[in-house]
Amino acid sequence: MRAKRNLRALCAMRPGALTLTMVVVVAVLGSVSAGALAATSKSKPSAEKPARSAHLRLSALRSHLLVRTGRFAAPEGSTVVVRGWLQPGRSGATVKLMERAGGTWRTLAVGRTRRSGRFRIPYRVHVSGVTPIRVAFDGSRRHHAVSAAAGKIVALAPTVASWYYDAGNTACGFHSTYGVANRTLPCGTKVTLSYGGRTVVATVDDRGPYVYGRTFDLNQNTARYLGMWGVGQVFASL
Numbered sequence: 001m002r003a004k005r006n007l008r009a010l011c012a013m014r015p016g017a018l019t020l021t022m023v024v025v026v027a028v029l030g031s032v033s034a035g036a037l038a039a040t041s042k043s044k045p046s047a048e049k050p051a052r053s054a055h056l057r058l059s060a061l062r063s064h065l066l067v068r069t070g071r072f073a074a075p076e077g078s079t080v081v082v083r084g085w086l087q088p089g090r091s092g093a094t095v096k097l098m099e100r101a102g103g104t105w106r107t108l109a110v111g112r113t114r115r116s117g118r119f120r121i122p123y124r125v126h127v128s129g130v131t132p133i134r135v136a137f138d139g140s141r142r143h144h145a146v147s148a149a150a151g152k153i154v155a156l157a158p159t160v161a162s163w164y165y166d167a168g169n170t171a172c173g174f175h176s177t178y179g180v181a182n183r184t185l186p187c188g189t190k191v192t193l194s195y196g197g198r199t200v201v202a203t204v205d206d207r208g209p210y211v212y213g214r215t216f217d218l219n220q221n222t223a224r225y226l227g228m229w230g231v232g233q234v235f236a237s238l
Contacts, residue, residue: 061088063143065095067135069151073192073199074125075235076155082121084135084148089117093137097121099153100132108133128155130237154192156235161193161216162209163223163230171207178225181206181217191216194235195226 067084074080082097093113098105111121121135131153139145166179172187180191180202189204193216202222209217216236223229 061143063146065146065148067148067150071152071154073154076125079122079124082150086113086117091115095119096136098134125155128157130154154237156194157238158233159215159236160213161234162214163218166219170205172205176203176205178202178222179205179219181208192237195228198226200225
């Protein structure tokens with residue numbers, strides 16, 4: 001009944017008043033709809049936010065390097081291989097073998113990881129002496145950079161050595177199990193020697209040899225380990 005009275009009252013209005021009333025109703029309904037849509041849009045989270053936060057989480061992943069460290073002793077011109085494992089594992093990541101020289105690190109060789117993250121970096125030795133080395137990964141958009149020590153490369157040069165029996169006193173005042181005599185190297189210096197496919201780290205504990213053309217005199221233990229008796233060419237870290 002109330003609805004019928006309202007309808008009669010609406011029909012009894014003059015045309016101008018009726019038009020104004022309809023405009024007001026439409027305006028009110030429009031504002032209500034706009035407010036509802038705005039509230040709905042505010043209540044729904046943006047579809048881009050989860051993707052952006054997920055990307056930030058991926059970019060913060062920490063990398064790990066496991067490297068087989070050691071003294072990579074080899075004659076000049078030969079090749080040593082440094083192996084390791086980069087995690088998380090992925091294929092094609094670039095890893096660099098670097099040496100410490102003049103207070104800075106410079107790249108010697110570059111390798112790529114397999115799908116498991118394992119890698120091998122071959123390097124042709126061309127500089128004599130002992131060089132500290134490390135392996136480095138520069139990182140990516142999703143993984144942090146990381147580096148790890150890999151030991152030392154010991155480049156060996158050919159030289160002539162003989163052997164002797166050091167049962168008596170030594171010029172350095174001590175006997176090393178694997179000893180070697182040299183005319184100029186300080187007592188206690190570590191020398192890497194290679195002969196016949198075997199390598200040993202000996203200690204300078206005496207002076208000599210005093211024969212032209214010979215650089216080292218190996219004591220009996222060093223000579224026995226290398227299998228070198230008499231006079232011959234050995235490879236040494238000079």
